[in-house]
Amino acid sequence: MSTAETPKRKPNDFKSDLKPIWCPGCGDFGVLASLYRAFAQLDVDPARTVIVSGIGCSSRLPGFVSTYGVHTLHGRALPVAMGVKLANPELTVVAVGGDGDGFAIGAGHFPHAARRNVDITYLVMDNEIYGLTKGQVSPTSLTEQKAPSTPWGNLETPLNTLAFAIASGAGFVARGASFNTKALTELIVQAMEHPGFSYIDALSPCVMFNNTQDEWKELVTDVAPDHDIADKVGAFDLALKGGFTLGILYKELRPTLDEKYRHLVERTPDSDIDAMLDAFSARKGVAIGKPLA
Ligand SMILES: Cc1ncc(C[n+]2csc(CCOP(=O)(O)OP(=O)(O)O)c2C)c(N)n1
Numbered sequence: 001m002s003t004a005e006t007p008k009r010k011p012n013d014f015k016s017d018l019k020p021i022w023c024p025g026c027g028d029f030g031v032l033a034s035l036y037r038a039f040a041q042l043d044v045d046p047a048r049t050v051i052v053s054g055i056g057c058s059s060r061l062p063g064f065v066s067t068y069g070v071h072t073l074h075g076r077a078l079p080v081a082m083g084v085k086l087a088n089p090e091l092t093v094v095a096v097g098g099d100g101d102g103f104a105i106g107a108g109h110f111p112h113a114a115r116r117n118v119d120i121t122y123l124v125m126d127n128e129i130y131g132l133t134k135g136q137v138s139p140t141s142l143t144e145q146k147a148p149s150t151p152w153g154n155l156e157t158p159l160n161t162l163a164f165a166i167a168s169g170a171g172f173v174a175r176g177a178s179f180n181t182k183a184l185t186e187l188i189v190q191a192m193e194h195p196g197f198s199y200i201d202a203l204s205p206c207v208m209f210n211n212t213q214d215e216w217k218e219l220v221t222d223v224a225p226d227h228d229i230a231d232k233v234g235a236f237d238l239a240l241k242g243g244f245t246l247g248i249l250y251k252e253l254r255p256t257l258d259e260k261y262r263h264l265v266e267r268t269p270d271s272d273i274d275a276m277l278d279a280f281s282a283r284k285g286v287a288i289g290k291p292l293a
Pocket residue numbers: 055056057058059074097098099100101102105125127129130131132133138206
C-alpha cells in the first residue's frame with residue numbers, strides 16, 4: 001500500500017528489468033499489460049505479492065513483473081500458489097499459465113483449488129494450443145483442429161473450462177480477452193478483490209501456431225447486462241453457449257479455506273502441532289520427526 005511518502009504506483013512500475021521474449025503480437029502481451037494496470041489500480045505492494053506459474057510461453061509471465069515470482073513445474077502452479085497463500089495468508093497470490101499447463105498435466109489440481117476456495121486468483125492465457133512446444137493440440141483445442149500432433153484433425157472434444165470451474169465450486173468465474181485490455185483489467189481487479197478462488201479464462205491468441213485473433217474478435221460478445229451473476233444455472237447456460245461470452249459469469253461468496261484454518265486454530269485449544277505429533281507418536285508407538293533408534 002502506498003503512503004504519503006510513496007505515491008501510488010503506476011502500471012509501468014510493475015515492469016521488471018526483464019523484457020518479454022514472446023513473439024511480436026502474442027496475446028500474452030495484452031494479458032500482461034492488463035495485469036500491470038490491475039496491480040496499479042489495486043495499488044498492490046510488490047513486496048507482498050507472489051505470481052506463481054507452471055511451464056509454457058504464458059508461464060514466463062512472473063519474470064516480467066516486479067513482484068515475487070515462482071516459475072514452478074509444468075502443471076503445478078495451483079498447488080504451489082495454494083501453499084504460498086496458506087503458509088502466509090497476508091500475501092496476494094496470483095497463479096498464471098496456459099490452457100495446456102492448467103488443463104492437461106495440471107487439470108487434476110483445478111477442481112480441488114476451486115472447491116477448497118483458497119483466496120488466490122488463477123489467470124489462464126488460453127490460446128487453445130501448446131505454444132512453447134510449437135503448436136500441438138491442448139485440452140481446449142477444437143475438434144478437427146489441425147496441428148503438428150493432429151495432422152488429420154483433432155479427434156477429441158474440447159474441455160469447457162468455464163463450466164468445469166462452475167461445476168468444481170469456483171466462487172468467481174469470468175472470461176476476458178487479451179485484445180480487450182480495458183475489460184480484462186477490470187476483470188482482474190474484481191477477481192483479485194473477490195475473497196476466495198477466482199478463475200479467469202483470458203483468450204490470448206498464439207499468433208505463431210494458432211492465429212485466431214481476427215476470428216475471436218468476431219466471436220466475442222459481452223455478458224448481457226441483466227445476467228444475474230449469482231444464478232448458477234444461468235452461468236452454466238452462458239458457459240455452454242457457443243462463441244465467447246466476455247465478463248463475469250458467476251460469483252458466489254463463501255468462507256475461504258485460509259479463513260477456516262484460522263478459525264479452526266483459534267477454536268482448538270490444543271493446536272500445538274508438536275504436542276499433537278507427540279500424542280500421535282505415543283498412540284502409534286513411533287517417533288515422528290525423530291531419528292529411528
Ligand atoms: C512434465 C513435462 N511435460 C511436458 C513438458 C513440455 N511442455 C512444456 S510447455 C508445454 C505446454 C505449454 O502449453 P500451454 O500451457 O498452453 O502454454 P503456452 O505455451 O501455449 O502459453 C509442454 C507440453 C514439460 N515441460 N514438462
